[in-house]
Structures are given as structure tokens and as C-alpha cells.
Amino acid sequence: MHFEFEIEAGDFSKLGFASSQLKTILKQLLGDHKVIRRVVVALYESEVNVVAHAYSGKVIIDINTEKIEIEIDDKGPGIEDIQLAMEEGYSTASEKVREMGFGAGMGLANIKNNSDEFYISSEVGVGTNLKIIAYLK
Amino acid sequence: MKVSDIINSLDLELLCGQSGIENEITGGYVSDLLSDVMGNAKEGQVWITLQTHKNVMAIASLKDLAAVILVKGFNPDEDTVKQSNQEGVPILRAKENTFEIAGKLFQLL
Numbered sequence: 118m119h120f121e122f123e124i125e126a127g128d129f130s131k132l133g134f135a136s137s138q139l140k141t142i143l144k145q146l147l148g149d150h151k152v153i154r155r156v157v158v159a160l161y162e163s164e165v166n167v168v169a170h171a172y173s174g175k176v177i178i179d180i181n182t183e184k185i186e187i188e189i190d191d192k193g194p195g196i197e198d199i200q201l202a203m204e205e206g207y208s209t210a211s212e213k214v215r216e217m218g219f220g221a222g223m224g225l226a227n228i229k230n231n232s233d234e235f236y237i238s239s240e241v242g243v244g245t246n247l248k249i250i251a252y253l254k
Numbered sequence: 255m256k257v258s259d260i261i262n263s264l265d266l267e268l269l270c271g272q273s274g275i276e277n278e279i280t281g282g283y284v285s286d287l288l289s290d291v292m293g294n295a296k297e298g299q300v301w302i303t304l305q306t307h308k309n310v311m312a313i314a315s316l317k318d319l320a321a322v323i324l325v326k327g328f329n330p331d332e333d334t335v336k337q338s339n340q341e342g343v344p345i346l347r348a349k350e351n352t353f354e355i356a357g358k359l360f361q362l363l
Contacts, residue, residue, distance in 0.1 A: 130333065133312035140316060157316050158292055165289070218305045223289035230293070 124167045124174035135176045136161040156251045159231040162224040163189040169214045187249040196239040255279045257321045270335045271344035277320040306330045311337035325352045
């Protein structure tokens, strides 16, 4: 199964749409499976990053009997130092974003911890691409 | 223990999400950092916070939390109320600050 969602950057009122849709889809497919909460958390955090940092973004989800594969591709400022961005507590979020309780520098670490495989690539001035894979086992 | 039990025992005000008052409570979590809750809260916990915007409900729902307690008499935003009702995750209002209400909930659980 294949799904695609657009993410509107800068709009916190629509944040979580893709992850909420994914949760509904997976509950219908898998019932009460422990993989659901993990991938939903990973996708939600990815949505936060796009809304808080990028100009626009796209989520591409592929589900088969073996695994769930999620790609989040954004057009945005990109990440200069990925290793630093992965460190818990490091954040470049704005004051406004922090006031809402985001921007604590835990997002990428949360995504990695909730994936079986996690890939990140980024080009400064172009955008960032995440791949999240979770196995159903 | 159910959400309806802590409403009575802690004298909380049920603001919205009535359909979830029979949710079973497994514990509590205190944080105003949404990523912290996303990463560390567990299914069935009651989340104590001062954040009132809609993303609180998105997280509470995605994590299958039992209920949200807003501290110091805070009011949830209008779209927060709407989502609480849609998702059936109750928002309960406490008069106390976070320290006091967390202490009482801890004692109770």
C-alpha cells in the first residue's frame, strides 16, 4: 500500500495530520500491534521538524507484509552538521516554536529510537530527506 | 483506576472529551516539552501540563494517553477542546500548580 501526504510548513494547527492518518490506517491493517506507536511517534516528530524548519514537505509511506517504510522529504534550509543535530538537546528552533513546547532538541533522537532503520541526508539550502523503516516481524 | 475516579478524588473539573472518562489509568507523566512526552510517556498515563494548544491533544491521542490535566486553572484553546472531544481523550482542569497536583496524583496511584 502506498500513501502520500503534503506537510504545510509553518502551520502548527495542521501538525500531526499525516501521523494521525497513518495510525488509523495501521490500526485497520494490523489491529493492536506494538509497531504502530513507534512509527507514529517517528512520523510525528518528522512532521514537527518540517513545520518548524522547512518551507514545504512531503511524506511517502509504503506498507507491505514485512515492513513499513516512511520517507519524509522537505525543501528547506537543510542541516549543516547532521551529527550535531542528532545530539539530544541541540536545537535551532525559534523562540516561538520553543514556547509551544517544541524545539527541545529531542526530535531526531526520538525518530531514530522509534525506527529499526533510520537514514538521514541533507543539503544546505536545498532540504532534508529522512527514511524510517520499521519491521513487522 | 479510571479517569472518572481521579476526577472525584482530586476534585478535577472535566472540561471535554467525556467519552474517555472510563479510560484506565496506568500512571502519570509530567512535562511541558512535547518531544519529551512523545518520546517517554507510556500508554494509559495521565499527562500533567500547562500547555493549552491543540498539539497537546495530537500527542495525547497518538500515545494513547488516558487523560490530560491542565494546571493552575488554565483554559484549553478552542481547537484543543474540539480535538479532545473527537479523540475521546478527556481534559481535566486542576486549580493546583504542577507540583501540588502531581504529588496528589502520585499518592493516589
